[in-house]
Amino acid sequence: MIGVAINGYGTIGRRVAYGVSIQDDMYVTGIVKNSPDYVTKLASRNFNIYTPDMDKKREFEAHGIRVKGTLEDLLSESDIVVDGTPEGNGEKNLKLYRQYGIKAILEGGEKSTVVESSFNSYSNYPKSLNKNYVRVVSCNTTALARSVSPLKEKFGVQEVNATIMRRATDPNDNKKGPINAIEPSMSYPSHHAEDLKTVMDGINVETSAIKVPTTLMHVHVINLELKSEPGIDEVISELSTKRRLILINDKEGVNSTAQVMDYARELSRNRSDLYEIAIWKGSINIYKNKVHYIQAVHQESDVIPENIDAIRAMFGTDPDLSRDKTDASLGIKGVEY
Numbered sequence: 114m115i116g117v118a119i120n121g122y123g124t125i126g127r128r129v130a131y132g133v134s135i136q137d138d139m140y141v142t143g144i145v146k147n148s149p150d151y152v153t154k155l156a157s158r159n160f161n162i163y164t165p166d167m168d169k170k171r172e173f174e175a176h177g178i179r180v181k182g183t184l185e186d187l188l189s190e191s192d193i194v195v196d197g198t199p200e201g202n203g204e205k206n207l208k209l210y211r212q213y214g215i216k217a218i219l220e221g222g223e224k225s226t227v228v229e230s231s232f233n234s235y236s237n238y239p240k241s242l243n244k245n246y247v248r249v250v251s252c253n254t255t256a257l258a259r260s261v262s263p264l265k266e267k268f269g270v271q272e273v274n275a276t277i278m279r280r281a282t283d284p285n286d287n288k289k290g291p292i293n294a295i296e297p298s299m300s301y302p303s304h305h306a307e308d309l310k311t312v313m314d315g316i317n318v319e320t321s322a323i324k325v326p327t328t329l330m331h332v333h334v335i336n337l338e339l340k341s342e343p344g345i346d347e348v349i350s351e352l353s354t355k356r357r358l359i360l361i362n363d364k365e366g367v368n369s370t371a372q373v374m375d376y377a378r379e380l381s382r383n384r385s386d387l388y389e390i391a392i393w394k395g396s397i398n399i400y401k402n403k404v405h406y407i408q409a410v411h412q413e414s415d416v417i418p419e420n421i422d423a424i425r426a427m428f429g430t431d432p433d434l435s436r437d438k439t440d441a442s443l444g445i446k447g448v449e450y
Contacts (some may be wrong), residue, residue, distance in 0.1 A: 114139060114140055115138060115139035115140075115192050115424060115425075115428060116143075116190065116191045116193070117133045117140065117141055117142060117191065117192070117193055117195060117196060117424060118141075118143060118187045118188060118190075118191035118193070118194040118215075118277070119131065119133075119141060119143070119144040119145065119160075119195050120140050120144075120145040120184060120194050120195070120197065120198055120206065121145065121147075121197030121198035121199070121202075122144045122145070122146050122153075122156055122197065123197055123199075123281065124183075124197075124285075124412075125154070125197045125220055125414050125416065125417075125420075126144065126195070126214075127198065127217055127336060127435065128383075128384065128386065128413065128414055128417045128422045129195050129361075129417060129421070130144055130156075130160060130312045131179045131383050131384075132417045132418070132420065132421050132442070132443065133195075133424070134159070134402065135379075135443075136421065136438065137438070137442075138146075138209065138425070138438070139424060139425075141160055141161075141420075142157060142161065142187060142197060142297075143160060143161035143162065143181060143182075143187045143188050143189040143190070143191075144160045144162060144163065145159070145164065145165060145187060146162060146163075146164065146193060147161045147164070147165060147171075147185050148176075149173045149176035149178050149203050151171060151254070153173070153178055154433045156263070156323050156353065157179065161181040161187075161199050162178060162179065162180050162181060163180065163181055163182050163183060163184055163186060163187040164180055164183055164184070164357060165185055165260050165386040165435055166182050166184070166224070166355060167183060169183075170182075170405060173441065177371075179399040181325075181422075184209075185209070185213070188209070188210065188213040189236045190426075191215060192215070192216065193215060193217065193218065193424055193427065194209070194210060194217050194292070195217075195218045195420060195424070195427075196210075196217060196218065196219050196220065196223075197220060199222075200222030200223070201222070202340070203219040203220065203222070203223040203227075204219070204223050204224060205256055207227060207246065207259030208264070209212045209333060210246075214403075216244075216245050216246070216274070216426065216427050217245070218232075218246075218247050218248070218250070218423050218427070218429055219246070219247070219248045219249070220249055220251075220405075221248065221250045221251025221252065221254060221255075221308070221416070221418070223248055223310070224360075225248055225311045226335050227246075227248075228243075228244075228246040228247055228248040229244040229245060229246050229247060230244050230247050230248070231247070231248045231250050231311035231312050232247050232248065232249050232250065232312065232419060232422075232423045233249075233250055233251075233254075233255060233259070233262070233310075233312040233356070233358075233419060234340060234418065234419050234422040234423075234432070234436055235258060235259055235262040235263070235355065236258045236262040236265075237312045237314075238314045238352055238422065238426055238432040238435075239426075239432065241380075241423060241426040241427060242426050242427075242429055243426075243427065243428070243429050244426070244427055245427070246379050247280065247423050247426070247427055248308075249419045249420050250308055250311065250312055250365060250373075250416075250419075250424050251305075251308060251416070252314065252318065252410055252412040252413075252415050252416055253277055253279070253305050253333070253385070253410065253412075254305055254308040254311075254411040255278070255307050255415050255416050255419055256331070256333060256390045256408060256415055257273070257275060257305065257309050257333065257335070258309060258312050258357065258407070259274055259315055259357055259358060259390050259415075260297065260358055260390055260392060260408055261309075261313065261316075261334065261337065262313065262351065263284065263339060263351050263352060263355050263358075263398075264339065264351060265313065265316065265341075265353070267347075267351045268339045268340060268341045268343050268347075268348075268351075269339060269341060270337055270338070270339055270340070271307065271315070271338045271339065271340055272314070272316065272317040272318070272319070272337070272338040273316055273318045273319070273320075273335070273336075273337055273361065274319045274320075274322045274331050274335075274336045274337075274338075275305070275318075275321075275334065275335045275336070275431045276320070276321045276322075276323070276333070276334040277303065277305055277320060277321065277322045277323070277331060277332075277333050278323050278324075278325050278327065278331060278332040278333070278334075279322055279323065279324045279325065279331050280327050280328050280329060280330060280331055280412060281324055281326050281327060281328065282328060283328060283412070283413060284328045284329075285384040285401055286328075290326070291324065291326050292326055293326060293367025294326065295323060295324070295325055295326070295343065296323070296324040296325075297322075297323045297324075298321065298322040298323065298324070298447075299319075300318045300322075301319075301321060302318065302319045302422075303320045303321055303322035304322075304384045305318075305320040305322065306318040306319060307318040311351070320422070322383060325346065327336070327370065328413075329370045329371065329373075329410065330370040330373065330374065330409045330410055330411050331409070331410040331412050332365060332408070332409050332410070333372065333408045333409075333410065334405075334407050335406055335407070335408065336403060336404070336405050337403065337404045337405075338402060338403055339402045339403070339404060339447075340402070341398070341402065342401055342402045344399070345397060347402055348397060348399060349394065352392060352397075352417075353447070355445060355447060356388065356389070356436075356440050356445050356447030357388065357389050357418060357447065358389060358390050358392060358447065359389045359391050359392070359393060359402075359448070360393075360394040361373065361376070361391050361392065361393055362394055362395070363394075363395045364391055364395065365398075366450060367393075372408050373384065373387065373391050373409045374387065375412070377411065377446075380444070382444060384405060384413075384414070385415035386411060386413065386417070386439070387411040387414060388411070388414050388415060388417055388418050388445055389415075389445060389447070390408050390409070390415060391398075391408060391409040391411075392406055392408045392412055393408070393409075394409050400420050416445060417443070418436075418439045418445065421435075421439045422435045422436060424441055425438075425439075
């Protein structure tokens with residue numbers, strides 16, 4: 114059994130903790146929290162709580178929260194740490210992880226240059242086999258790699274051009290925005306282009322990003338230039354082979370991110386998460402070697418299967434075996450809705 118420490122219990126950290134806890138080959142050794150808040154109190158029902166240092170430990174205990182130890186204690190008791198701390202902190206924490214000789218996974222907000230490999234389960238799983246320091250790419254990059262990689266494998270992809278409509282912030286965040294504005298990124302291509310190249314070789318990528326006033330999901334408008342000219346049925350068939358992609362039908366009332374997330378709630382999953390990337394089937398169009406489609410991304414959860422697979426990859430597990438185990442545990446079936 115792989116002992117997994119979770120440093121940072123925010124949007125991603127808490128979901129990784131849940132995902133790890135339902136696997137049969139790994140377990141959560143503990144989680145590190147920085148504030149003795151309601152999230153910590155609820156988490157303490159299921160996980161051992163650790164703090165960054167002794168001062169924080171005393172603060173937590175003053176709030177009635179039992180603390181097992183500090184971050185350094187947790188690292189000495191674990192095989193790998195998943196770092197879900199705020200952007201930029203993961204790189205700083207690497208020095209400590211190296212000091213303790215523990216494997217570490219960083220999230221997509223960190224630089225790709227500080228780790229041995231960037232990870233996506235579909236596009237480059239083997240590159241992270243038995244590595245010590247790996248980065249799971251961001252929610253947007255994960256989504257792009259998920260849908261582009263099967264088409265690249267089957268038909269060849271010369272160029273990816275994507276417009277990314279980013280949610281303003283996560284649902285539990287009351288400090289960020291915009292609330293009543295649309296905010297375009299002035300960088301072209303946006304950072305997503307270079308990030309996608311860290312997990313997919315040999316393609317040209319151009320991306321634009323726009324932040325919109327919603328918290329539910331990201332939406333991608335994707336145009337691919339293929340190396341061949343498949344029919345639309347061939348493209349749909351290939352996308353349907355991947356469990357972490359679902360084709361949704363706007364004719365059945367799923368015509369916005371509101372309905373996509375309502376559908377996710379009806380699945381009765383933990384936190385109503387939608388791990389799959391939802392592609393509107395009606396948006397798939399082809400002209401010669403050009404493919405167009407639109408997909409929705411639940412930014413809070415789409416990287417969770419990747420984190421679980423990355424843990425296994427770093428301990429040498431076969432890609433297909435890991436994906437099968439992860440998907441079965443999370444209820445990812447890949448059927449068409």
